[in-house]
Amino acid sequence: MRLHRNLCFAVIDGLMSIFNDEEYADKVIQQLLKRDKRWGSRDRGFVAETTYDIVRWKRLYAEIAEVKEPFNRDNLWRMFAVWATLKGIKLPDWKYFENTPTRKIKGRFDELSKIRKFRESIPDWIDAIGVEELGESKWTKEIAVQNKQADVILRVNTLKTSKEKLQNTLFDQDIETEFIKGYPSALKLTERANVFMTEAFKKGLFEVQDASSQLVAEMLHVEPGMKVVDTCAGAGGKTLHIASLMENKGQIIAMDIYESKLKKLKVRARRNGVHNIDMRVIDSTKPIKKLHNKADRVLIDAPCSGLGVLRRNPDAKWKLEPQFLDQIRGIQQDILQRYSKMVKSGGKLVYATCSILPSENENQINAFLESEAGKDFTFAKDKKVLAHESGYDGFYMALLERH
Template sequence: MRLHRNLVFAVIDGLHEIFNEAGYADKVVQKLLKRDKRWGSRDRSFVAETVYDIVRWKRLYAEIAEVKEPFSRENLWRLFAVWATLRGISLPDWKQIGPTPTRRIKGKFDELSKIRKYKESIPDWLDELGAKELGKAWDNEINALNRKAPVILRANTLKISRDKLRGALEDENIDTEFIKGYPYALQLTERKNVFTTEAFKKGLFEVQDASSQLVADFLNVEPGYRVVDTCAGAGGKTLHLAALMQNKGQIIAMDIYGNKLKELKRRARRAGAHNIEPRVIESTKDIKKLHGKADRVLIDAPCSGLGVLRRNPDAKWKLQPEFLDNIKQTQFNILENYSKMVKPGGKLVYATCSILPSENQDQVTAFLSKEAGKDFKLVKDKKILSHQSGFDGFYMALLEKKI
């Protein structure tokens, strides 16, 4: 592979913004890809994948390169040199790239690969927490979460069947395959930009991980129900619920962030979902108005996001122990308060994209033992680990309110 100066400089600029200016990797990469209109798909792919790779393996590469944060430009070039060397890429004779001790880099890599926190490139505290909560499964799970995530689509059954969507995408030179056990999912056989396709513009699909697609189904909705999606965000699961309900009934999509609900409105128009009513949560009154009135409630709770590290590798470095303590309290408060919207005989799903029992089944157990949960019973739950499924780590619990 021949390295091109403008592409590599873009990578270095992106890493500086992510590591030294607290930029979010997805936003930084999005901006970088608009940097030069002359770049082709291979150029953009190189920039995006190299940035994500170095972010993902930051601790390992920094240890090999013997550099520490905050990274100077010189140190960022040393990280890049380690990345290139380990991939067998010949480094050009540029002034920014100093002498690169190839044998020492490879030797150091072999040595550090025997220590999990370096091999999987994670902070000490996170490695200790994962081992404590998942035991022997942590080795396989963190390894799986460091792999590149596949691109999964969900067919929008308000407009098209999954089989017909596959054909429509083939007409646009995008090959997909079915995934056993996921009735609405198609997996791309080769990474491509699906957002420029006519199929996407017509609202025939959404990009949604296979594990995430299980959540709406878990809620067991029917056309005509009143459903409340309490932490709707930009509405990936809301849109799936609308399709399962065949646009019949009412979905109240709630969130504390109005800008996310605006994005949901835009997505709903494209998807042809007409039974969604976005509502910003401005106070507890907005929740009290719905007490005992919902057939189904979805709580897709805020969480650590450890189950989706494959697509958000910078979360490893932004996440802090105190955030986890705070988010667990938030999760319990949400479960305690939002569950009051379920009417007798109705059902609730508590879901997270976390793999930690303390954010998942432990929260459900604690809720059921308190006054707020005394009228509920656990119907079933599902724990999804990435190394077992091949998709994102997730948790979902179905609770029923007694009549």
């Protein structure tokens, strides 16, 4: 592979924004890809994947390059040189790469690869909590998989098409997919492709949604005509799945504390042909109280550490802090206590997170069931999904039934 100056500069600029300005990697990369209209798909792929790669392995590369945060541009070029050397890419004769110690880089990599926190490039405190909550063996396997690139999984919008029809439609556009056993609405791309540019996406025939995430709506056991509340709807990936399972019949109330996210859901719902969603901003306690004892089904897709989806958000491990984890556990329990009151007698509640930590998952359910608010509920079942066992995102979901 030959390195091109303008593409490498784009990567360095992106890393400056992500590491020093604390911007989100996905947003930074979206902006970078608009930088030069002459770039082809290979150029854009290089910029996106190289930026994500260096973000993912920040700690390891910085240690090998012997640089410390906050990084200046020279530091980032040194880290880039480490990335290129370990990929076997010949460094061009540019001033940024003068005196790059190629052999030393490879030696340091071999040495540091024996230590998990460097090998998997994670902060000490995340490594410690992973071992504490999952055990040495399980954590070692899980964090290794969380550093691999995730597959692209589609969820078929069954309001508009079937899995077989969508597969044929995409095949005609040179995008090959395969079915995944046990995931009724999922198609996995055999090779990465920009599916958002396809006519099929513009027509609302599918959404991009990981296989594990698709299990959450399935666990609710919704039926057409029900009243369902999605309490932390966000931009609505699971809301739209619920709508398709309900065949557009009944009522879905999508709630969130951020109005901007619900606006995105509105756009997605229109594209998906979904018209049974009411959107409500949680700006006080009123919207929750109005729904007390009214819902057949309630989904709490709770805010969490996101440690089950680091493959998709590698910058999250650098933004997370121990105090956030303590804070989020308090919020999770508070949400369970308050939002569970919307479930009517005989109704069902699903609590879900994209975390792999028991303290955010089964421990929260146990604490809730032992509380005053939880005495009306019975534990039905739960599902713990680990990336190293499933091949898909780490997730947790629990089904509770109200007496």
